[in-house]
Amino acid sequence: MSANSADSARMVDVVLVKGGRTKIRYPAELLQDDGTRVVVRAPFAGGTVRDFGFVRFEPGDVFTEYYWRDRWYAVKELRDPAGALKGWYCDITRPAAVSGAELVVEDLDLDLWRSADGRDVRRLDEDEFEESGLTERDPAAAAAAVAALDLLERLAHEGGFDELLV
Structure with missing residues (x-):
């Protein structure tokens, strides 16, 4: 995928992998791909x-x-059908990989929620992360995951994700 005007009409499959297996696959409209x-x-x-x-x-x-x-x-902005912002759901993942028309992301169990008004910021699924065994199997990946969650939590408390999403 590359950044050009034709990308706005392209569809890709988002593939979320967890524990080596596809957890969910769904079609999405590609809005932008700047290479990073x-x-x-x-x-x-x-x-x-x-x-x-x-x-x-x-x-x-x-x-x-x-x-x-x-x-x-990954940071996911959630809006209701009328366009009202509900908030942001953040997945802690390995860096995304793009292969053809697939965007593949490995879920590392940790998540973060920030409500639209910023009053509700919560870390999620830390118990699942501990149970996953990643800390023992891949300590470097586990450390990167925790650091990513810490960063997103800090940004969520400091006003949100605008600097990431512009």
């Missing part, structure tokens, strides 16, 4: 409501997703 950061837009791929208690992912919601080839996270 890839931006896609996709409707919520879950089909049915996912209520996390602090946010609901619902049919009709739209994600604008930001992935990097050189960073250990």
